[in-house]
Amino acid sequence: MPQISAILPIKTRGRHYADNIGRCDILFSSLRHFTTPDLFHRFVIIVPHDEVDEVRGYAKAWSDFPIEVIDESLYMGAFAEFSQRHQIRNWHRQQIIKINAPEWIETEYFLIFDPDCFATHAFDYDSLIVDGRAVTHLKGRSVEPYYWEASAKLLDVDPHLDREGVWWTPATLSRSLCLSLQQRLEAVNGTDWKRVLLANYAIDWTEYTLYWLNAEHAGLLERYHTQAVPPQRTLHASESVWFADKMQEWDAAHYFAPESDGMFAVVQSNTKIPIDQVVAKLSPYFPITIQPYDRHVDPLLKGKEIYSAAIRKGLKMLRKLRGEKGIKG
DSSP: OOOEEEEEEOOOBSTTOTTHHHHHHHHHHHHHHHSOGGGEEEEEEEEOGGGHHHHHHHHGGGTTSOEEEEEGGGTOTHHHHOOSGGGOOHHHHHHHHHHTGGGTOOSSEEEEOOTTEEEOSOOOHHHHEETTEEEOOEEEGGGSHHHHHHHHHHHTSOOOTTSEEEOSSSEEEEHHHHHHHHHHHHHHHSSOHHHHHHHTTTSOOOHHHHHHHHHHHTTOHHHHEEOOOTTSOOSBOSOOBOSGGGTTTOOHHHHHSTTSOOSEEEBOGGGOOOHHHHHHHHTTTSOOOOOOOOOBOOHHHHHHHHHHHHHHHHHHHHHHHHTOOOOOO
16 A cells, blocks of 8 residues: 655644644544544654653554654754744744655655644545645745745745745645755755754745745656646645634534535644634544643743744844845855
8 A cells, every 4th residue: 555654743832832732632533534544654743852752652642653753853953053042933943844854754755734734534645646746735826925935035046926836734745855955955055954944034934935946946846746636635625724713604514524625624723722612613523532631831931932033023124124135054
């Protein structure tokens, strides 16, 4: 049976991470219901050093999947070089981990998950990979042009804002294209690709826009990616819950219905929607088991993260006024 891999970065401490174990329980409950664990050659969970033992304990509840919990400090030494709190964005940290996936997997293709994702319809390898290419959900780049523009500067390419590009997590990426991206970042910027991205913490590059722009520049998109052709489902449901005030009106019955499109949806974690509300919304469509877990809520840490975000915002505005393109590593 052909297989893919999966990458799942997790944090359990921070502004909106206290319920990430519960969110992962929802994710794995949905995967059990809508696919089988043997679809995955390896399911890699990457966590900060001080959370490894705790997450390994919780991961026992998902042991029917080929789980491997990875200590990020063993592979992300560059993180320690940027010691000021505002220099490491948790958002960017997760993105660097995703680009680094080839170090941990062997399959050509891998699914990227976040804890707030879940499946909505049955899927298998052939749902995700068609004629050797990953089924990819696209959106117009003009929807969020700032991400494409920032990534284009780091790669020294045109953002082509009039075109479509890969959408957000979950997404299926190519191991070969991630390696190609790493090489391009180093060739353009003259230093290790992780340091290039970390040094540019004040601009809004993203893993997906970097990945897509590099593959496009190299002429490799059509070799590794394709779009769903009806009646085949797209990767994403037409709507997910990105804002707390949209939770009530999100029609779960519609998005789980056999005739609806999309294999996955998201209830965005930073909406802070209580986990029991998410379970109540989704449990009519697949069985959900939430294990007991500790919620790490640290007001001091939250305050530091908010302060760091404010510093980055100020730096971003200053750079914009100066017309700077990026900090070379």
